[in-house]
Amino acid sequence: MYNEKVMEAFKNPKNVGEIENYDGIGVVGNASCGDIMQITIKVENNVIVDAKFKTFGCAAAVATSSTATDMVIGMTLEEALEVTNKKVVEVLEGLPPQKIHCSVLAEEAIKKAIEDYRSKQGK
Amino acid sequence: MQKIYLDHAATTAVLPEVVEKMLPYFSGVYGNASSQHFYGREAQKALDEARDTIAKIINAHPSEVYFTSGGTEADNWAMKGIARAYESKGKHVITTAIEHPAVLGACKDLERVGFEVSYIGVNKNGVIDLDKLVSEIRSDTILISCMYANNEIGTIQPIEQIAKIAKERNIAFFTDAVQAMPVIDIDVKKVGMDAMSFSSHKFNGPKGIGVLYVRNGLKIKSMVSGGHQERTKRGGTSNVALAVGMAEALRLNRLTLKQDYAYVEGLRDYFVKRVEEEIPFAYLNGDRQNRVPSNADFSFEFIEGESILFSLDLEGIAVSSGSACSSGSLDPSHVLLAIGVEEALAHGSIRFSFGKDNTKEQVDYTVDKLKEIISRLRAMSPLYKLNSEIKKV
Numbered sequence: 147m148y149n150e151k152v153m154e155a156f157k158n159p160k161n162v163g164e165i166e167n168y169d170g171i172g173v174v175g176n177a178s179c180g181d182i183m184q185i186t187i188k189v190e191n192n193v194i195v196d197a198k199f200k201t202f203g204c205a206a207a208v209a210t211s212s213t214a215t216d217m218v219i220g221m222t223l224e225e226a227l228e229v230t231n232k233k234v235v236e237v238l239e240g241l242p243p244q245k246i247h248c249s250v251l252a253e254e255a256i257k258k259a260i261e262d263y264r265s266k267q268g269k
Numbered sequence: 270m271q272k273i274y275l276d277h278a279a280t281t282a283v284l285p286e287v288v289e290k291m292l293p294y295f296s297g298v299y300g301n302a303s304s305q306h307f308y309g310r311e312a313q314k315a316l317d318e319a320r321d322t323i324a325k326i327i328n329a330h331p332s333e334v335y336f337t338s339g340g341t342e343a344d345n346w347a348m349k350g351i352a353r354a355y356e357s358k359g360k361h362v363i364t365t366a367i368e369h370p371a372v373l374g375a376c377k378d379l380e381r382v383g384f385e386v387s388y389i390g391v392n393k394n395g396v397i398d399l400d401k402l403v404s405e406i407r408s409d410t411i412l413i414s415c416m417y418a419n420n421e422i423g424t425i426q427p428i429e430q431i432a433k434i435a436k437e438r439n440i441a442f443f444t445d446a447v448q449a450m451p452v453i454d455i456d457v458k459k460v461g462m463d464a465m466s467f468s469s470h471k472f473n474g475p476k477g478i479g480v481l482y483v484r485n486g487l488k489i490k491s492m493v494s495g496g497h498q499e500r501t502k503r504g505g506t507s508n509v510a511l512a513v514g515m516a517e518a519l520r521l522n523r524l525t526l527k528q529d530y531a532y533v534e535g536l537r538d539y540f541v542k543r544v545e546e547e548i549p550f551a552y553l554n555g556d557r558q559n560r561v562p563s564n565a566d567f568s569f570e571f572i573e574g575e576s577i578l579f580s581l582d583l584e585g586i587a588v589s590s591g592s593a594c595s596s597g598s599l600d601p602s603h604v605l606l607a608i609g610v611e612e613a614l615a616h617g618s619i620r621f622s623f624g625k626d627n628t629k630e631q632v633d634y635t636v637d638k639l640k641e642i643i644s645r646l647r648a649m650s651p652l653y654k655l656n657s658e659i660k661k662v
Contacts, residue, residue, distance in 0.1 A: 148579075156576075157583055162649050177613030177652060180573055180601065184651040200651040204575035208649065 148205060151239045155209035160216050163198045170266070172258025175251050181207050185215060185255040189263055194218050194226055199255070206245035207252075213237050214252035223260050229253065270585040273631045277471075277563055278420055278448060278622035279589055283514065284473045290517040291475065294510035302507040303498065312509045319509075319516035323480060326519055327465075328456040335481045335499045336512050340447040341371040343466030343481040346492045346503070347443045348375035351412050351464060352384055354488035355441060359409025360384045365397050365426075366607040368416055372445055373603075389415075394556035395424035395608045403434060412441045417449035417465075421604040421620055422555030423564025425449065432461035441487060447471060447479075450519075452533075452561050454526055463487045469511070474518030478511035529625045534562035536623050536632055541565050543636045548643055554605060554618065565621045568605070568614045571653040572646040577619050580642040586635050589620045613652070 148156070168186035175181040181203040188196040197219050199211040214234045218226040231249035235241050241249060294315060300308025302316045317331070324331040337343045352362055364376055366388045376386045387405045391397050397415060406413075413435045418425045428444055435442035443464040446455060450467035457465060464487060468479040483489050489502065496504025522529075544551050550570035569577060574590035581588055600606075601615035610618070621635075647653040 153579070153583075156579060159649070164654070173651065177616070178611075180613075180616035182651050200649055200654065202571065202650045202652045203573050205579045207573070208576060 147242050148209075149239055152206065152209045152241065155212045155238065156205040159199075159208050159212035161196075161198045161212060161219070162200070164200055165196055165198050168198075170259040170261075170263030172255040172260075172262060174254045174258060175203070177202065180204070181248065181251055183207060183211055183251045183255045185211070185252075185259045187218075187256075187259045187263060189223065192222050192224075194221055194223065197256075197259075203248065203251075204245070206241055206248040209238060210234050210241075210249045210252040211255075214249075214256055218256055223263070226256060227260060229256060271631075271634070273586045273627070273635060275621045275623060275627065275631075275635065276587045276589050277624035278423075278620060280470045280476065281451075281473045281624060282626070283470075283475055284518060284521060286521060287474060287514050287518045291510045291514040294513055298509070302509055303496075312507070315513050316507050316509050319512040322516040322520055326523055327482060328458050329482055330485060332500065333457075333482055333485055335483060335503055336507065336515075337466075337479045337481055337503060338477055339470075339479040340369075340445070340466055340468035342492075343468070343479045344369065344371035344445050344447075345375045345378075347445075347464045347466055347481055347483075347489070348372055348412070348414060349378060350489040350492055351441050351443060351487070352379050353490040355411035356384075359407075359411045361407050361410040362386045362412045362414070363389060363402065363405050363410060364414040365389045365391060365416065367391055367395060367419055367421075367424075367604045368414065369420055369445055369447065372414060372416070391424075391607055393609050394559070395419055395422050395554070395604070396556055396559060397426055397431075399427065399430060399434065402431065406434075406438060406440065410438075410440050412443065414443045414445070417444045417446040417453070417455070418561045419555070419604060420448045421602055422566045422608065423448070423561040423622075424555045425453075425559040425561060428462065429460050432463075435463070436461060448561060451522060452526075452530055452563060454523065457482055457484070464489070469515035469518060472518050472522045475511050475514040478508060478515050480515070525625075530562050533623050533625055533627075536627055536629065537562055537565050537621075539629065540621065540623070540632045540636065543632070544639070547636065548640055551643075552610075552614070554608065554610065563623045565623070566618060567621070568610060568618045569643055570614055570617060571650045572617050572643065574616055574618050576646050577617070577639075577642060580646065581619075581635075581638065584638045584642075586638060589622075590618065 165186040169189045173184045184200045197215040201211045231253040300312040302312040451472040465482040470476040493504045554566040578590040605615035
């Protein structure tokens, strides 16, 4: 059901963990639905210099977390806000239809982490 | 990489002896069993023998054994066919909350055509409450259905007692014995059910064939019309090869049932012991005593079942998951919810089902890999951290 790219991202996920002294955190989903995603980011000069994730969820949730964090590292906050779930799915070369909601979680977690950072900056 | 099959509750391999026995009935004895010439008679003879073999094993009369395309068809036929046959008496049906989707789906169909269905709950071990069952019985109850053994958590139900309750009140009783037949030497006279379904591929027979046992005297409406096969109850050209295979598989199963049961139970118990001793926050679902010997269903806290399933898959270990993610819906297993497992925990459930082809080495390898996988996934889980912090406080 999953393509090789998704399985590879699930097997060897990048950016697993939580950044110490992170600048922003986003947690989305809930355990009763079977999906929780937490993304922490480190921001320097308006650029995401590091991003890490922790995920409770299926293989697609892990793969999209890994891919989404990988995509936003090195992006400005404005660029990162434009990372949509569709773009994450494209990088993974597709997800089964019932798994699309996992990629939505990744997009939301990043947006929330950026919002959290900005609110802490008082902007 | 070695391959380890721990999904025997899903299906089993067809034994070579069974294949051998079936082969002549594809292109050698290929006659239509309904034909009157010698081609047909030869096929009919093989079909009769297969039916006789199965009838004898379950202590039924051959005329009580109906071949179907499998468990799902047999379940659907029993539920709808019996309900329809007795609807002039009443339109109330009782079943359990943990039935196989084939039975629950048939219940939904019955509800759509005006039947009322009561779903009896189960205790935390997955055993139905007999008092509750009795209290749900009404004057218009015409059918009670309860599975013999559950497909997810392996719990065996008090079928003889349910049969007695039904008989005393003159209500038809059907049991789905798909998971029970491979491991329990069921005697229909002794147990006293009115109808029972079972499927060939769960006991090393071919897929695509099953049986509905219908006690002589019980009324059942035909679901597949247009043929006189199966005593006019189930039309369609008889699948002689598969019937022969099913009968042979069940015959062979019964020859070594006792030792196979003990062996598989030993492996399963060893697996459960190791998991419980070596993996924290792992909970066995279902009853420890009233349980099929092959089943071990675990919930692993803080992580999600499909991730466990695919991680094991990458290590060459095949299992199945009660997680919503593997089924495509967002709801976790109805069986786990019915026994009171919390939703989040239900999402982290895996069914291991053992067979006589498994070895102790395979169990050891599986537990070793499982430990690594569970640790890795927990390290990745935001719930695990939250929880360990909560525990510190």
